[in-house]
Amino acid sequence: MSAQMEVLIITGMSGAGKTVAVHSVEDLGYFVIDNMIPSLVGKFINVMEDSHQYNKVAMVIDSRARGFYDQLDGTIATLRKRDDLNVNVIFLDATDECLVSRYKETRRSHPLSPQGTILQGISKERQLMNGLKSRADVTIDTTTLTPHNLKVRIADYFGDGAGSNFYIEVMSFGFKYGLPLDADIVMDVRFLPNPFYLPALKHLTGNDAAVQEYVMDNPSAKNFYRHFLQLLKSTLPGYIHEGKSSLTVAIGCTGGQHRSVTIANRLAADLKKNDYTVNVHHRDVDKAQ
Known part of the structure; x- marks a missing residue:
């Protein structure tokens, strides 16, 4: 039996550090796709397996795909049943105050509240993601973490233990x-x-x-x-x-x-x-x- 493909799904609150997480897992050798639509996940993994070039893939699936988000639980459940895959879900979170502060620093609007307040968008997103957070394999609160601290934390969970790749x-x-x-x-x-x-x-x-x-x-x-x-x-x-x-x-x-x-x-x-x-x-x- 061939080795399992490592599949990592990165999700969580907008502004909680998914960009840093993407760079971190790329440094760990993952092939990464951002803003993946849940219904395409299985097809993407099959393409990666058929290529015989990648044994570690990661996908960012978050509230930007809200029109398809209700499919995510079923998608993850289907992936976990496959013997050829080792699936992990990482959920990034932070306090409301921290997320508001980060959005104000970047002057961006929240994806779930483009015309409303940032806090309204955060509230909608928490409701949308509450179930997924409880089923994640790894949850990281980034409120007090620097980008470097987050990178180290992710490497602790998903690195191969070989030390620095610098x-x-x-x-x-x-x-x-x-x-x-x-x-x-x-x-x-x-x-x-x-x-x-x-x-x-x-x-x-x-x-x-x-x-x-x-x-x-x-x-x-x-x-x-x-x-x-x-x-x-x-x-x-x-x-x-x-x-x-x-x-x-x-x-x-x-x-x-x-x-x-x-x-x-x-x-x-x-x-x-x-x-x-x-x-x-x-x-x-x-x-x-």
């Missing part, structure tokens, strides 16, 4: 080709001596030992790199504590082929020595010089 993407690039849009930290190393102007090194890259030696033997490079590595090592635990699942560190020089590649390679190697999961990517190293 990883670091180290990339090199050339400023002449534009800044990387997805970088969290950008470091400019154009102040270092450029091997491009040496005929013996011009057509090599930072992946070659001769270029690496030229760049890293420079006293200014050694001093810079020591401080930069220490800065990253001291800040990475903070990113993890705040719930960030990945960090992209981009190292840039003029063409993205010599200095930035050298520093990126060295940085990736040293971070791996500190037990971080690291991938290194050289965006512009193969561009014509």
Whole structure:
């Protein structure tokens, strides 16, 4: 018998943290669909099973699907009868005062009371969801939880126990080709001596030992790199504590082929020595010089 597919249904009060929950389960390896209509749940799961690519799926079903919401109990009951599925329902809640405050901060109207007061919408939603809350496998009150606390709580319930999935993407690039849009930290190393102007090194890259030696033997490079590595090592635990699942560190020089590649390679190697999961990517190293 093949392994069961993990099916997670995320529901609860509007404003109680479903967006954070979606990001959290995505980081745990779930394929997530937001605002799912209950009548389509079974068909969606069958498609996922037939694809043989996903063994964990999550769906957000909430009051936005109110025209179909009365079908949800029957849908969940049908799923629980299937031997090929392990179904869990997570219900997110918060106090009325907390939900009102969050709506006022975002200046959004409540989906069940677009023309009325926020509190009226909350009251209607509680009546709609009262039965489902009592049948949920996991109920989390997010009133006093930060987004990070909620993420940790969800990982405790639905993670695989393997610990943090945090990883670091180290990339090199050339400023002449534009800044990387997805970088969290950008470091400019154009102040270092450029091997491009040496005929013996011009057509090599930072992946070659001769270029690496030229760049890293420079006293200014050694001093810079020591401080930069220490800065990253001291800040990475903070990113993890705040719930960030990945960090992209981009190292840039003029063409993205010599200095930035050298520093990126060295940085990736040293971070791996500190037990971080690291991938290194050289965006512009193969561009014509």
